[in-house]
Amino acid sequence: KPFRLMASRHLRKLIFIICGWLILQPCVAMKAKSGTVRSDPTPQETSYLSTEDALAQVIKYAKFGTQPNTDLVVDTGISIISVGFPPAGLVLGFAKQFVLSGSGNDPLGDALKAINAHLAELDQRLDKLEKEIKAIRNQQYQDENLARIRHLRLLGKAVEDGKDQLGLLPTSNFDKQTIANQAGTTAGLFLDDPDLWKWSDLHVKTVLITDADGKKHNELTTDGLLAPDFEPIPTFEYYAGVLALWISALEYASGGDPKYVTNNKTLVNDLLRHSAFLSIRPTWHEADSLSTPDPPQNLPEEIMRRVNCYVEPVSKYPTNGVCNAARICEDGFRRTRTTVDTMQFSMPANNTLCTLSMPRPKAVPAYDESRPLYGSNAIALWQSWRAPIAVAKEDELEQSYGIEAMTLLADRLERLAKFGTTREQFIGTFGTTPVNYHPAFVYAIANNGNLLWYRQETNASKWSGPRQVGNGWKFKDVIPAGGNSFYALAEDGTLKWYRHDGFNDGSVAWKGPVDVGSGWNFAKIFSGGDGLVYAIKNDGTLLWYRHDGFADGGGVNTWEGPKVVGSSWLQFKHVFSGGQGIIYAVKPDGQLLWYRHDGYARGDSKWTGPLTVGSGWQNFSAIIPVGDGIILAINNDGKMLWYKHTDYATGTSGSGNVRSAGGRSTSAAAARAAAGARVSGTPHWEGPTEIGSGW
Known part of the structure; x- marks a missing residue:
């Protein structure tokens, strides 16, 4: 991104102010007293950025009236994110837990547990945020932002009530539909009320003071509020909870009939409208300009427009043909400008100004807007032509404000709209194939828990099957163990071992189950082959295990591990081993x-x-590692592709x-x-x- 305009922008899609919500309630005034709220800054105005150290001194001044000891010169803003709200790790963890809940034996129960834990965590975080806001000694800053928090708490109460009603497992179709409709109405408020996403920053700047004896010195002072502007959290964390409740209520109301959703065109359009709001437009120009304005319309675009990293030359002229430069990131939410690290680049001559030529985006690909893309598909097309990022930290910053969680939820909403369910068929394979790949054995677990067996002799031959070789296979996860054995992870964290002795012809011949582990409460597990199991914890830590009893079902005492072998592994959409x-x-x-x-x-x-x-x-719904570099992948249209x-x-x-x-x-x-x-x-x-x- 060569440059960005840092001016405040309004969401195009958020055009209606809703005051009633789910209960009768008067609108709370969001405007400050006349003359105390600044108008939106023009592109030529300051972006109100400071360093992290300067921001810490500014916050200390705003809380305690303490003037900095140094001659600090700033013109910045104190946002709610900078005083008390951490990045969106909470909502990402919740989104992943909610997605995983659809693969278990009790998807509704798992979803409600996830929503309940999410709301409890949000209450604690909002309590902390309120405390930090009240510590800022500016009544107007407190009034405006605390009013918004009260709005969010009311919406959170609506989600909690809906969750409790759904937890009673009503049998009446009217009651089921009422819960789903109320959740949908609440979710709609996040689209239609732009003020839910806007927060007020306190303007703090340095002024030159003349003492009684005529000496001049710098002091910090507050200068009213900056114009209310978009900040993704904590609002998105409540929005995610509402969407999870709505999806769960619709799945329950459908009773397993996808036509309940797909035949309701109004409902389908509403689901896709939310999916679009959580998605980036595939043809969106991230680097806006005055000549080709392309204001952000959706949540990821609002975030990307306010996070900007670039490379800035530090040297004016090269020394021995080498220039120094700094990688800099600007965070419009925290109001900070940070030097991430430094680099060097070459110039042809020492008398040439140090300049950098940044990559330009490719030509925008053809895009049929009548067949829009959402979630991961949309961001993939956008990534295919955008200019390469200049600083890797930029993606990390953007993800910290919830873009990955937005993509997960957008995919979930799109799937519900198009297929009438968010549950996906589990497809796995055992590592029993030789180097030349054939014959191939594939097992699939249907939504009703039936275990299906398939066999293919050659690439050109038809598949044998499906043959039902089991039922009741409603596990959290199933992975190969090695040979014709595999592991099944139960909802309570018990790891079970099975061996299919009838794997060659699809007969119902089994050994097991044998309980070979407990407490396996991980975000994801995957097989490394021949008894090796990798587990990803909720914090992204990668653990290694080796089960020496994988061939015959040796029990809990035949394991080695766990050993920590990595970190940050929760960031991936798929992880698999050959x-x-x-x-x-x-x-x-x-x-x-x-x-x-x-x-x-x-x-x-x-x-x-x-x-x-x-x-x-x-874009694949399932990826199956076979071994020796062979990978089977299944498209969203149900086609299985072979790669080596x-x-x-x-x-x-x-x-x-x-x-x-x-x-x-x-x-x-x-x-x-x-x-x-x-x-x-x-x-x-x-x-x-x-x-x-x-x-």
């Missing part, structure tokens, strides 16, 4: 990353990677392009810039080859 320490991870933008866990045999924290080996992988990563052992070799999920080649440099990972040459791929449909 064995031998090879792990692939799909980022929300579709970049496919390759890792090799060199310490996989003993659980040592030794790694190679990440390397970027593909793009466009976020021929350099799976080393990641890449040579130089050139990476393979996209659609078979296209992508510039390695562009992929590296987009993914924040190294690209070392050309990843060699075979495929994609369509080997099935109707999945």
Whole structure:
């Protein structure tokens, strides 16, 4: 992003002020006294940014009246985010927990538990925020922001009431529909009331004071409030709770009949309207300009417009042909400008001004607005043409304000609108195939808990099956264990072992279940093959386990681990392993990353990677690692595609392009810039080859 206008902007889609809400209540005045609220700054005005150290001194002054000891010169604002509200890690964890709740034995119960815990955590955080706001010694700042908090608490109470009513499991269709309709009405307020998203910042600046003896010195002073402006949290965290309740209520009211949703065109349009509000427009120009204005309309765009990172030369002229530069990030929510790190770049001559040429975006791709994209699909198309980010920290900052959680919820809403349910069929495979891949065995768990078996002899042959080889398979997760064994994770955290002795012909011949573990309350688990299990904790920590009894069901005393082997692994949409320490991870933008866990045999924290080996992988509903570089992937239209990563052992070799999920080649440099990972040459791929449909 070469530049951004930091002027305050209003959400185009938020055009109605709703005062009644769910109960009769007069509108609370949101305007300050005449003459005390600043108008929106023009593009030429200051963005009210300061350093983190300066911000800390400004907040100290606003709370205690303490003037800084140094000659601090600032013109900044104190936002609610800067005084007391942390980034949106809470809502991201909640969104992921809510999505996972749809795969368990009791999806409604799991969803209600997640909503209840989310609301309780929000109450505590809002209590803390109120305390911090009241500590700022400015009545107008307190009045305006505390009024908004009261509004959010009322909406939170509506969600809590709806959650309690749904928890009674009403049997009347009227009661079910009433709960769903009320939740939908509450969710609509977040679209139609722009003031829910606007908060008031206290304007603090340095003024020059002349003492009685004629000496001059700097002092901090408050100068009213800046114009109310968009801030994503805490409002988004309440919005996420409302959406989760609405989705859960609709699923319950449908009674498993998708037509309850899909035949109601008004409801479908409402669901997609919320999904769009949580999505980026695929053709949106992030770097707005006066000549080509493209104001943000949706939540991710509002966030991206206010977070800006860039590279700024520090040297005026090079020394020995080398210039110094700083990577800088501006956070319009915290009102800070921070130097992330420094870098050097070359110039052809010492008498040439140090200048940087930043990458420009590609041509905007053709986009059929009559068939809009949402969530992860929308952001993938947008990422395909945007200019590579100049500072990797920018994506991290934007994600911290909830963009990943927004994408997860947008995908959920879109799926409900189009399919009448958010539950997805689980599809897994066992590592029983030889190097040449055939025959292939695939198992699927239907929504009713039936376990289905499939077999394919060659790429060109038809699939045998489905054959039902089990029922009641309503587990939180199921993963391969090695050979024809696998693990099933129950809702209570019990890890169960099974072996399908009838795997070759699809007969119902089993050993197990055997309880081989307990307390497995992780965000995600995945198999490393031959008894290796990786578990991702809710904080993103990656744990390694080895089950020496994977072949015969040895019990809880046949394990080694856990050992911590990584961190920040909760950021990925898909994580899967092809064995031998090879792990692939799909980022929300579709970049496919390759890792090799060199310490996989003993659980040592030794790694190679990440390397970027593909793009466009976020659009698959399921990804099945077979082993030896072979990957099966299922599109949203039910087509199964076969891929082979021929350099799976080393990641890449040579130089050139990476393979996209659609078979296209992508510039390695562009992929590296987009993914924040190294690209070392050309990843060699075979495929994609369509080997099935109707999945």
